[in-house]
Amino acid sequence: MLAQAAGLAVLAAISPTALLVAAVYLGSARPRQTLLFYLIGALVMSAVMGAVVLVALRAGGFSLPHHRSPRYGLRLGLGILLVLGGLVLALRKKKPPDPDQPQTGLTARLIANPAPYTAFLAGILIFAPGVTFIAAIQVVATAQASLDATVTALAVIVIINVSLVWLPLLCFLAAPVPTARRLVAFNAWLRRNGRLILAVAMLAAGLIVAINGLVGVLTK
DSSP, X not given: OHXXXXXXXXXXXXXXXXXXXXXXHHTSSSHHHHHHHHHHHHHHHHHHHHHHHHHHHHHTTTTSGGGHHHHHHHHHHHHHHHHHHHHHHHHSOOOOOOTTSOOOSHHHHHHHSOOHHHHHHHXXXXXXXXXXXXXXXXXXXXXXXXXXXXXXXXXXXXXXXXXXXHHHHHHHHHXXXXXXXXXXXXXXXXXXXXXXXXXXXXXXXXXXXXXXXXXXXXTO
């Protein structure tokens, strides 16, 4: 249970946007404080929504033995959604940015003036749960595990999900100048390949979850 949930959490953590925002905050006037509040916002959103999804699935009885078929049906449905999302992302043509039209989205406004409170809100917004994160939570929610094992698994998922925030923060605290320089260079590469990376991650997660659900349904 834990290994499968952690694997899906790794795929859920792949977020070019999350890393890009971390790089912006590292270049701000107060990088440590700003990135820390970004991490706190990400942790709050991931932990709260993870607990909400887990409780909702447990309340629906998906962890009970006689709900085996609906449990695997849920996994199959989540897997299909991930595959479709990955295909759409991979096939959709990216519009080139218009230099005369500045970005006006909420995320762009939050990172335009880096500050602790806007960083906290950015963490809340960017780490709203996606299908891959929900798939990781449902593995835990539908398992017949003890309370201690469930809480541990949920904590592992949350920590992995926000790894693109706390890893840069730890590296920056250890070596500020090299971390900032390398993160900027990595983000340049990520801007060029981020869509493909995210699409591949969604397709991989979707296939894993869908195959698991399909096998479970067919072997009822």
